[in-house]
Amino acid sequence: EAQVTQNPRYLITVTGKKLTVTCSQNMNHEYMSWYRQDPGLGLRQIYYSMNVEVTDKGDVPEGYKVSRKEKRNFPLILESPSPNQTSLYFCASSLLAGINEQFFGPGTRLTVL
Amino acid sequence: QKEVEQDPGPLSVPEGAIVSLNCTYSNSAFQYFMWYRQYSRKGPELLMYTYSSGNKEDGRFTAQVDKSSKYISLFIRDSQPSDSATYLCAMNAPDNFNKFYFGSGTKLNVKP
Numbered sequence: 664e665a666q667v668t669q670n671p672r673y674l675i676t677v678t679g680k681k682l683t684v685t686c687s688q689n690m691n692h693e694y695m696s697w698y699r700q701d702p703g704l705g706l707r708q709i710y711y712s713m714n715v716e717v718t719d720k721g722d723v724p725e726g727y728k729v730s731r732k733e734k735r736n737f738p739l740i741l742e743s744p745s746p747n748q749t750s751l752y753f754c755a756s757s758l759l760a761g762i763n764e765q766f767f768g769p770g771t772r773l774t775v776l
Numbered sequence: 777q778k779e780v781e782q783d784p785g786p787l788s789v790p791e792g793a794i795v796s797l798n799c800t801y802s803n804s805a806f807q808y809f810m811w812y813r814q815y816s817r818k819g820p821e822l823l824m825y826t827y828s829s830g831n832k833e834d835g836r837f838t839a840q841v842d843k844s845s846k847y848i849s850l851f852i853r854d855s856q857p858s859d860s861a862t863y864l865c866a867m868n869a870p871d872n873f874n875k876f877y878f879g880s881g882t883k884l885n886v887k888p
Binding site: 667694696698703704705706707708711713719721722753755759760761762764765766767768769770 | 784808817819822827864874875877
């Protein structure tokens with residue numbers, strides 16, 4: 664089944680404790696992206712990747728890191744999480760960017776205490 | 777000012793009603809416009825996309841773009857309870873297809 668998977672689905676952590684949210688797609692997509700979704704603010708793009716080893720900042724990259732060492736994986740790293748990073752995170756992938764359909768993962772709900 | 781503005785609702789309509797969902801935007805460079813549907817506790821899924829101005833129809837759904845007013849709409853005819861979801865508009869511009877700008881979403885409830 665073609666899909667985007669994220670792990671973990673739920674995470675409660677404390678300020679400053681490094682964490683990684685994994686994202687994997689099995690559709691051989693070139694483009695992958697991370698978003699955060701907050702009430703009243705909608706989806707905001709954190710980072711995106713056009714291909715392996717090619718990444719760039721979205722609108723809200725502060726406090727996040729990403730890497731794209733393999734085509735299928737695009738982990739999101741929070742090196743020192745803070746409470747303002749409490750949010751619902753979505754990973755998405757598409758064949759290419761532009762108007763190609765983005766396929767979203769199921770989301771990761773992160774709480775930073 | 778946010779790049780994309782969308783009324784959060786919630787919008788509650790009876791089954792069979794015509795629903796109109798709207799977004800306004802500020803960047804005149806936007807040319808590709810998308811509508812995503814998001815069910816509760818799920819990721820968004822693409823419903824429709826349109827390029828530049830005009831209408832596009834797909835079954836009960838019609839997407840409309842008015843670039844002169846920087847205004848896009850999604851119409852749902854004969855709305856069904858299964859249409860109850862949050863609808864998000866999204867857009868991007870030719871100078872950077874990799875960046876997407878989403879509205880905050882409108883929550884729709886279709887009552888049986």
